[in-house]
Amino acid sequence: MHRQPDFLKNLQNELANGRLWVDRSIVLAYAIAAGLSVVAFTLLANWAFAQFERILHWQGGWAVLVWTPACTAAIVWATRRFAPSAAGSGIPQVMAALDPAVDDTQRSRFVSLRLTVAKIVLGGAGFLAGLSIGREGPSVQVAAGVMQHARRWLGPHSGITGHGLLVAGGAAGIAAAFNAPLAGVVFAIEELSRKLESRSSGLIITAIVLAGLMGVSAFGNRSYFGVIQVTRLGWDALLPGLMVVFTCGVLGGLFAKLMAASLTGSPERMNRLRARFPVRFAAGGGLAIAVIGLVTGGATFGAGSEAVKHMLEGHADVPSFYVTLKFIATWLAAWCGVPGGIFAPSLSIGAGVGHNVSLLAGADIAPALIAMGMAAFLAAVTQAPLTAFIIVMEMVDGHAMVLSLMASAMLASLVSRMLARPLYETLALYMVAGVTAPPPPDPPPP
Numbered sequence: 001m002h003r004q005p006d007f008l009k010n011l012q013n014e015l016a017n018g019r020l021w022v023d024r025s026i027v028l029a030y031a032i033a034a035g036l037s038v039v040a041f042t043l044l045a046n047w048a049f050a051q052f053e054r055i056l057h058w059q060g061g062w063a064v065l066v067w068t069p070a071c072t073a074a075i076v077w078a079t080r081r082f083a084p085s086a087a088g089s090g091i092p093q094v095m096a097a098l099d100p101a102v103d104d105t106q107r108s109r110f111v112s113l114r115l116t117v118a119k120i121v122l123g124g125a126g127f128l129a130g131l132s133i134g135r136e137g138p139s140v141q142v143a144a145g146v147m148q149h150a151r152r153w154l155g156p157h158s159g160i161t162g163h164g165l166l167v168a169g170g171a172a173g174i175a176a177a178f179n180a181p182l183a184g185v186v187f188a189i190e191e192l193s194r195k196l197e198s199r200s201s202g203l204i205i206t207a208i209v210l211a212g213l214m215g216v217s218a219f220g221n222r223s224y225f226g227v228i229q230v231t232r233l234g235w236d237a238l239l240p241g242l243m244v245v246f247t248c249g250v251l252g253g254l255f256a257k258l259m260a261a262s263l264t265g266s267p268e269r270m271n272r273l274r275a276r277f278p279v280r281f282a283a284g285g286g287l288a289i290a291v292i293g294l295v296t297g298g299a300t301f302g303a304g305s306e307a308v309k310h311m312l313e314g315h316a317d318v319p320s321f322y323v324t325l326k327f328i329a330t331w332l333a334a335w336c337g338v339p340g341g342i343f344a345p346s347l348s349i350g351a352g353v354g355h356n357v358s359l360l361a362g363a364d365i366a367p368a369l370i371a372m373g374m375a376a377f378l379a380a381v382t383q384a385p386l387t388a389f390i391i392v393m394e395m396v397d398g399h400a401m402v403l404s405l406m407a408s409a410m411l412a413s414l415v416s417r418m419l420a421r422p423l424y425e426t427l428a429l430y431m432v433a434g435v436t437a438p439p440p441p442d443p444p445p446p
Contacts, residue, residue: 030150034142034144035211035213038143041120045124048127049303052302070283073286075338079122080337083115087338088427090341095192098167119339132332132345138341146169171207179394181209185205245415249413251327251349252377256416264427296325296326300325351373352373355369372405392405392409
């Protein structure tokens, strides 16, 4: 028979183990530091984009035709010169670092304190350039880089692994960036670890709570997009809802396929040009993004969060072709190789789909269709439906729409899987292959 736990004895053992409490204190301190790093990144990104908007509104905005290409080229040059692994979202880098085939030396190429600093600075520069990027994916790499540094101070018998620290850091990054703690837990299970070990669950939750508290202390305990007002959804909302979901599923699948092909260096002519002249390619991409932004009256610049807020409030000022142009601007920014994520732009694209359908279906269900579009497009791009619907539910305080958001994310993800492989997993495997592939054989002697 199993003996019942002896409470007093276990408590005595806990209190007597001084090294255990030192290790726990170290982890707590690093979890707070991870949250503060995300807060710093958020403040820098917000300040940088505010400066860009000043440039945009100066002299009719034509200065961005020079500013955005020049900044994009400078960012790509600095990234390739000083921190190549800071390019892109940051989520594939953390997934690559968690791959069993990657050893400790190779892992530092994907996550480290140095990369955390580089990601914050270069990501902020991307917002200063007005690029269509997000800060939520990069926050995963930022927080993971801080958390994994705790390992060097932990005792050999702490029971806390580097794997657990990386997963906890990545989950904390999502939770702090979106003010969505449940999404952090689900993201850790669905995208990073694929399973949640009991010995790591406490570490993950601790990191999420402390990092989230840092975000709440800085920005307040509020939903990212406020509270949406949703009327009772009846059968008349079924057809518009399905239109939103399937449109987002197809567009999201195509977006994931296009991103994977572009970022894994498929041997097409444009990718060969990008590999040969990366800085010039970035300048050209930045010019195209600037032109798109001016055509849309500035709507496609930045993450797109303000556009989503306006749509949810019922006074959107985005053009009808916003979805297509935001799609292109986000893809170009990623293809250029700047540090920046796709979470927030994906939410704005999905919101645009929902908004367009609501113009046909009626304004009374517009907030619901916009929220469903956000969950559906994000799920289609990432093929992580649980994370997608929980992120949106927490961002809009949409607990009344749990079933609708869940169904939207699941159906859109299913449609996307018919068109493309999971984006982050594909990019992570490409990165792992790059560091674990054997060196080429020496040429034969003459």
